[in-house]
Amino acid sequence: MRPFSLQFLVDVFPILLPFLSATLAVVVGTIFFGSIAGGLLAWAKEGSYQLFQRLAQAYTYIIRCTPPIVLLFIVFYGLPKFCLEVLDTNINDYDKLFFVIISFTFLFAAPVSEVMRSAYEAIDHGQYEAAVSIGLSPWQAFFHIVLPQATVVALPNFGNSVISLMKDGSLAYTIGFIDLIGKGQLIVSMNYGAYAMETYLALALIYLILTIGMEKLFLWIEQRFSRHKQAA
Amino acid sequence: MEINYKFLIDTFYIVLAAVPTTLKLTIIPLLAAAPFAFTIALIRLQKGKSLWKVPVSAYVTFVRGTPIVLQILMIYSLLPSLLNALMKAWSFDINVFDWDPIFYAYIVFTLNIIALLSEVLRSAFGSVEKGQLEAAECAGLTKVQAYIHILLPQAMVVAMPNLCNLTVNLIKGTSLAFLMTVKDMTAVAKVSASYGYNYIEAYLDVFVGYIIICSIAQVLFHFAEAHMGRYRLSKQK
Numbered sequence: 001m002r003p004f005s006l007q008f009l010v011d012v013f014p015i016l017l018p019f020l021s022a023t024l025a026v027v028v029g030t031i032f033f034g035s036i037a038g039g040l041l042a043w044a045k046e047g048s049y050q051l052f053q054r055l056a057q058a059y060t061y062i063i064r065c066t067p068p069i070v071l072l073f074i075v076f077y078g079l080p081k082f083c084l085e086v087l088d089t090n091i092n093d094y095d096k097l098f099f100v101i102i103s104f105t106f107l108f109a110a111p112v113s114e115v116m117r118s119a120y121e122a123i124d125h126g127q128y129e130a131a132v133s134i135g136l137s138p139w140q141a142f143f144h145i146v147l148p149q150a151t152v153v154a155l156p157n158f159g160n161s162v163i164s165l166m167k168d169g170s171l172a173y174t175i176g177f178i179d180l181i182g183k184g185q186l187i188v189s190m191n192y193g194a195y196a197m198e199t200y201l202a203l204a205l206i207y208l209i210l211t212i213g214m215e216k217l218f219l220w221i222e223q224r225f226s227r228h229k230q231a232a
Numbered sequence: 233m234e235i236n237y238k239f240l241i242d243t244f245y246i247v248l249a250a251v252p253t254t255l256k257l258t259i260i261p262l263l264a265a266a267p268f269a270f271t272i273a274l275i276r277l278q279k280g281k282s283l284w285k286v287p288v289s290a291y292v293t294f295v296r297g298t299p300i301v302l303q304i305l306m307i308y309s310l311l312p313s314l315l316n317a318l319m320k321a322w323s324f325d326i327n328v329f330d331w332d333p334i335f336y337a338y339i340v341f342t343l344n345i346i347a348l349l350s351e352v353l354r355s356a357f358g359s360v361e362k363g364q365l366e367a368a369e370c371a372g373l374t375k376v377q378a379y380i381h382i383l384l385p386q387a388m389v390v391a392m393p394n395l396c397n398l399t400v401n402l403i404k405g406t407s408l409a410f411l412m413t414v415k416d417m418t419a420v421a422k423v424s425a426s427y428g429y430n431y432i433e434a435y436l437d438v439f440v441g442y443i444i445i446c447s448i449a450q451v452l453f454h455f456a457e458a459h460m461g462r463y464r465l466s467k468q469k
Binding site: 207208 | 294296400405431435436
């Protein structure tokens with residue numbers, strides 16, 4: 001067996017790092033669209049329409065049972081076919097990032113809707129009533145009184161969801177998207193399978209820094225948002 | 233949208249035939265990981281400095297901080313050739329490359345679950361009041377007895393929801409075993425789809441298969457939790 005090459009481990013970092021942007025693009029894009037979708041789901045779950053409630057709950061349950069890779073494949077193979085035959089538009093040559101973000105939006109929306117719902121429920125309903133009673137409109141009461149408090153409650157769980165999203169996002173390479181792992185795989189195959197361990201270890205270190213950094217970032221945001229919290 | 237229903241149904245049976253592989257990939261790592269996870273949880277719960285704490289925590293952080301697909305790629309690229317070198321060095325006449333790849337899948341998932349399960353157990357044991365252990369020791373039980381008969385039943389009740397999540401995530405995670413050429417549900421679907429490019433139908437089958445398995449697992453955990461609830465301390469005092 002070939003000995004471990006520390007030199008290669010160091011050399012491979014500058015080749016991999018430019019592809020960090022692709023990995024982060026998936027995460028940021030999914031957080032954006034997934035939070036909107038998750039918000040809608042949470043609204044449906046909390047709302048008074050029984051049908052919407054049931055549908056949102058069923059959706060969350062199904063996603064909870066679906067492996068990310070299966071959903072990714074269904075979207076990647078199914079969506080272009082669907083668009084071609086039903087909407088009569090050809091999206092086969094769209095960027096793979098498009099399909100990746102759509103798949104992970106489907107996946108991310110479900111846990112985020114649960115995070116939002118439980119945060120919303122954690123806020124005493126009296127807060128809303130008090131706000132309305134002093135003359136705020138229901139929308140104002142929600143956006144100025146309930147939402148800021150619910151955000152603080154939601155942050156730790158939201159952070160966890162983002163971290164698991166980032167880790168699941170590494171599956172994008174299976175449909176040929178070139179992110180960190182995709183580039184890593186290319187490097188390994190360019191070396192005919194040699195230096196695999198060094199490349200993967202470098203990737204592991206990058207991911208480790210990303211997840212720990214993300215954890216710290218959310219902790220910092222949480223502290224920042226908790227300034228206005230009243231002492232119990 | 234045209235869906236080949238005959239293929240959809242035929243492939244569903246092929247996918248169902250691969251369910252045992254998925255179950256094996258779930259149950260064996262869970263059982264194999266349990267003693268190690270238990271040990272790690274106890275080490276990390278110990279008060280004061282311990283020589284083992286740092287490497288054990290580093291291991292848990294590493295597993296939790298990296299995607300499982302990367303762990304699979306690492307172990308699957310390292311372990312076979314490492315084992316081969318060892319076999320040669322010790323002049324055993326065994327060809328490692330003839331082994332069923334499921335063996336490596338067991339190792340990857342076990343190593344992964346050890347870390348995740350240890351966190352579940354750690355928080356569960358942490359939630360059991362300290363007085364319980366002290367009382368058990370006062371009553372004359374040894375530390376091991378106290379852990380098995382007093383702390384474990386109480387901790388397991390607390391751990392159940394997290395254990396259910398862990399199991400469901402592991403079931404979903406086994407879908408990546410095809411990266412190690414294990415013929416699990418995802419892999420057989422992929423193979424049968426590739427003949428006629430019927431990927432959507434094949435993956436819809438897998439999708440349904442996972443929903444069924446995960447639902448069964450959740451129902452089982454629900455019953456287990458209800459059963460273990462007997463040990464829950466009553467809240468009224």
